Amino acid sequence: MCRNAFAEKGRGKDEMVTQEEAERIATGFMGAPADDDEYGWTMQEFRAGWLVTDKWDEGAPMAGAGSYVVERDSGRMLHFPSYIEPALILADYDEVADEGSPLREPLR
Numbered sequence: 001m002c003r004n005a006f007a008e009k010g011r012g013k014d015e016m017v018t019q020e021e022a023e024r025i026a027t028g029f030m031g032a033p034a035d036d037d038e039y040g041w042t043m044q045e046f047r048a049g050w051l052v053t054d055k056w057d058e059g060a061p062m063a064g065a066g067s068y069v070v071e072r073d074s075g076r077m078l079h080f081p082s083y084i085e086p087a088l089i090l091a092d093y094d095e096v097a098d099e100g101s102p103l104r105e106p107l108r
Contacts, residue, residue: 016072026070030106040054043070050070053068053086065082077102078097
């Protein structure tokens with residue numbers, strides 16, 4: 001599933017994704033709103049976009065769960081494996097960006 005499935009139509013290719021649009025993209029791929037009791041998630045802004053993590057995975061990350069990024073420049077949502085820690089994504093995104101896999105379908 002591409003970014004345009006969730007993004008507003010008519011945007012120029014050089015326009016950056018807004019936080020509101022990133023929230024729509026994340027909601028679409030995560031299959032639930034951020035405040036959902038079962039499948040909720042959090043979103044943290046950083047230089048390259050927004051880090052998205054499952055609320056159920058906070059504090060004691062589950063092996064294999066990983067995290068996600070909505071890229072500011074492209075609107076793509078990428079999944080990062082659990083061995084790429086969220087702190088590393090936030091600190092050095094350019095070094096780990098190639099480890100992310102674009103999501104094509106919603107998770108739920």
